[in-house]
Amino acid sequence: MIRQLTDPRQLRGLAILSQPDTIIQTGKNEWDVRSQSKDAYYQVVRMFQDRKAQMHNQATWTCTCPDHTTRNVICKHIHAVQLSLKIAGDVKEHSTPTHIEEAEPKNTCPVCKSANVGKWGNRKTGFGSVQRFSCHDCNHTFVVDKGFCRMKSSPKTITLTLDLFFKGVSQRKIVDHLKQFENVEVTQPTILGWIKKYLKLLSQYSEKYKADVGNIWHCDETTIFIKKEDEKKYYEWIWNLMDHKTRYLLACQVTETRYVKDARKPLRIAKEVTDVKPDAIVTDGLPAYREAIKAEFYGLSDRVQNPHVRLKDFETKPNNNILERLNGTFRERTKVMRSLDSSIGAQEFVAGMQTYYNYIRPHQGINGLTPAQMANIPINLRGNRWETMIGLAVK
Numbered sequence: 001m002i003r004q005l006t007d008p009r010q011l012r013g014l015a016i017l018s019q020p021d022t023i024i025q026t027g028k029n030e031w032d033v034r035s036q037s038k039d040a041y042y043q044v045v046r047m048f049q050d051r052k053a054q055m056h057n058q059a060t061w062t063c064t065c066p067d068h069t070t071r072n073v074i075c076k077h078i079h080a081v082q083l084s085l086k087i088a089g090d091v092k093e094h095s096t097p098t099h100i101e102e103a104e105p106k107n108t109c110p111v112c113k114s115a116n117v118g119k120w121g122n123r124k125t126g127f128g129s130v131q132r133f134s135c136h137d138c139n140h141t142f143v144v145d146k147g148f149c150r151m152k153s154s155p156k157t158i159t160l161t162l163d164l165f166f167k168g169v170s171q172r173k174i175v176d177h178l179k180q181f182e183n184v185e186v187t188q189p190t191i192l193g194w195i196k197k198y199l200k201l202l203s204q205y206s207e208k209y210k211a212d213v214g215n216i217w218h219c220d221e222t223t224i225f226i227k228k229e230d231e232k233k234y235y236e237w238i239w240n241l242m243d244h245k246t247r248y249l250l251a252c253q254v255t256e257t258r259y260v261k262d263a264r265k266p267l268r269i270a271k272e273v274t275d276v277k278p279d280a281i282v283t284d285g286l287p288a289y290r291e292a293i294k295a296e297f298y299g300l301s302d303r304v305q306n307p308h309v310r311l312k313d314f315e316t317k318p319n320n321n322i323l324e325r326l327n328g329t330f331r332e333r334t335k336v337m338r339s340l341d342s343s344i345g346a347q348e349f350v351a352g353m354q355t356y357y358n359y360i361r362p363h364q365g366i367n368g369l370t371p372a373q374m375a376n377i378p379i380n381l382r383g384n385r386w387e388t389m390i391g392l393a394v395k
Helices: 008-017 051-055 066-071 076-095 155-166 171-182 188-206 260-274 288-297 321-334 343-360 385-394
Strands: 023-027 030-034 041-047 060-063 117-125 128-135 141-143 216-228 231-243 249-255 280-283 308-310
Touching: 008 076, 023 076, 030 076, 041 076, 060 066, 060 076, 066 076, 155 171, 155 188, 155 343, 155 385, 171 188, 188 343, 188 385, 216 260, 216 321, 216 343, 231 260, 231 321, 231 343, 249 260, 249 343, 260 288, 280 288, 321 343, 343 385
Parallel strands: 216 280, 280 308
Antiparallel strands: 023 030, 030 041, 041 060, 117 128, 128 141, 216 231, 231 249
């Protein structure tokens, strides 16, 4: 993991690294690094004195820039290459997630809480046979509640509804889809009830694990429309904070304004989720970010290098493309919604989107894995990921 950057040359090296096509590897230990002040490249070379030095990664670095040749110091171009090698190593480490534990506990008796239970035949229901268990200590027989106990519709119907909802299908179209292809008739209020019930359950369950994330974060805000009396178009702000390496969505927070106190809320949540102090936080030009980042991670009175990387405009590199793509995923859902009923409803909605994005939706940027898998969250979701996660959350 990259340590905290405090040297000015290291921070300038990070700025070089955040721009596209600035570091080109020309050999095994040679790189061309683009100049920030002119249209030219400087050559960075890594040399090892012997095999022992190579084994212990003890290298001598040289660069053709004036800062290194004149002062004989580790310049920003060398720092940029070193950071790129470190990030590449971290990405390779996370490309194949560590062993994902089976999060499902053993079955226990709901009466005496004993784990001394065994199978006791099957129970026939309207949706098929369900395994029944018997407690050897108190002789109580029971079936395991997988989150759909006393529900009139099948787990397949409910999870299909959740999946279609977060993929941007309106509630009216979901009703029509279930009637055509599943021969199930439900109403829109029923669908809304399912969504509220299971998203609250899943969001509480996902909070029990801390994410193993990287040291470069991206933050951005987008709008969401709220119903408000006597106002036709009243909107509030959704703050999204994402880790660059794992694409894990660290925080989603809804606020009415965009002041410093509002910008601090997603940063505070991200600290609790990760216990990580980032090396850099990339944002747009909103002035509130600078004081918010410093206040949350260092304190306003501390004299430290602020890790804030502020973008000048939408066109200048580096950019917030990964978060702009996330905002597009949010808009796929919100474009078929006229508005939300309240700020509380908006916060529940973004919490559900956060769970869907982190645990359910495969991400093309990380080879079809979910951000939770990349962040080493020990939850084994296979097949119907909605049904599996609901079953684990109930237990």
